[in-house]
Amino acid sequence: MLGLGTLRFASPPPRAAAATAGDISLGNGDHCAVPPPPEDGDVDKARTETTKGSYRWRMVAHFTTPFPYYCLDNIHSAINGLLPHEIRVREISAARPEFHARTSTKSKIYHYKIYNGAVMDPFHNLYAYHCAHKLNSQAMQEAAKHFVGIHDYTSFANAVHNDRVRSPIKKIVRFDVIEMGALLQLEVEGTGFLYRQVRNMVALLLQVGREALPPDIVPKIIAAKDRRELAKVALLAPPHGLYLMSVNYDKEMLKPPEGAPPISFGRTHQISRLEMWYPSFLSFAY
Template sequence: MLGLAPLRSAPLPIRASATACGRNTSQLANGCQLSLLAPEAAEGDTALPENMHKWRMVIAYDGTKFKGWQYQPSIPTIQYFLEDALICITKLDRKKLCLVGAGRTDTGVHAWGQVAHFTTPFSYSCLSSIHSAMNGLLPPEIRVREISAARPEFHARSSTKSKVYRYKIYNEAIMDPFHNHYAYHSAYKLNPHAMQEAANYFVGIHDFTSFANAAHNDGERRPTKKITRFDVTEMGAVLQLEVEGTGFLYRQVRNMVALLLQVGKEALPPDIVPAIIAARDRKELAKVALSAPPHGLYLMSVNYDEEILKPPEGSPPISFGRTHHLRFSWFRTVNRGLSWPASFC
């Protein structure tokens, strides 16, 4: 057992202090001190050394309180808290952990199936303890759903085959307060059939320059992406838009949704989509639609080829978390005809 007591604070309090070497550190509520290093220029893109082991995580989070995925010192991001927990458990610094996420979700965006990998110079015989410790240290809005050993060639981002994003729209006159942080509210009655017709134009291989916002860390963007499906589904008051593609540019999904909202309001015809795609100019989209807000967006899954997901030989079993059971079962007592314990009488 790792012997880490669970923290029950949301978010985890951060206290900054200076170290003798001039770096900043943060301190979790349980006393673990964590180094705040400047983010690396590249995230784990080098070959894995022979003595290192790689681990894959599937992560879910409510993005409402966080400033996106990307690590930033002393700023509450998803990567920041995951690294803090891993540093506390493994006693490694973030340069050795090399935590990399499959998708850099934006501020306020949620995830059910974010994937990340990290490395350690040692192996584990059982993953359930580190899994339990991770979720004990993380804020309740972030949960590691599973941990498994990964092949040396696996990379959470570059090995990706496709990603699935979902956008939720609450389409009634009065917003349901329980959907307030998790769906965009449209008081305009939307036409889902027109939206589906427009969404079909996105399917295929296109240059999506018109649907990409500029980002300071984009580097050399490759605007040509393949969309394999774009489904518009009515679920009572909720309109669900789900898109799968080989990759997406910065804010591409939210910009595509914004245009579909205009089509759904019947302010624009469905065939506006191929015209804006062909323009390859972000300003053309800006003339007719603003980007949809982040709180309706979810990263649902990141998909890989089955071969790359096969664990190395001799790896510990995948951990899906521990299920707890009562030591005494009243079902077994009744079935065996035993008497009730005094505490039940």
């Protein structure tokens, strides 16, 4: 989540959910800081754990306010006005009091893009990892299937220094390797991911694709439950090919509460008939 604040009061304040998109390739994930509240308040700073240098297509944040909003368009416009240009709030809707952008998550979908051509396409330079070596996509797909299921992913997690201890047991729902011309797209969906887990899994698949390792190396590294075993055979994949595509929730959890204001998709600026006609008149006259 990006740096929006959660203000807590004696009675539950109105809560909203914001779908965001952003390019954090130049930032550190903490793009927006919330000013400190009065001493009797409490702020939960919401931050993204998406890796610096990567991208997010659709990420959800939640925030609460001390009073209800009957029109979300104004706050939508105001938030986007405060954010840096590389981050946008796509939509805002009222949320249930029990909704939490992180703990209510059902699954997440990540994509990793690899440009597999001899010469890098300059239009993909910032948005895909370049691998000039021809990759064996079939071997990569065979290896990716070993990730599917419930496993202990200790071998694929980098150490993170914070106060939150996460279970290494995660469920991968699917892991697909899709060829799109010179572009190779790795799509993984799971109920949760450890720090840098996706990039570490991609790193191992790249070695399989280069035919430096067999596809059955995956279950062996998983069984080792030791990050050092992965480090012996693969280096962490760079961040600029990584995209958080979506964070999924149960449909019931996303339903706005009764009497909630309409969802804001951003203000639309309509052009009047006169504005459409007047410029053409000027060009005709001159």
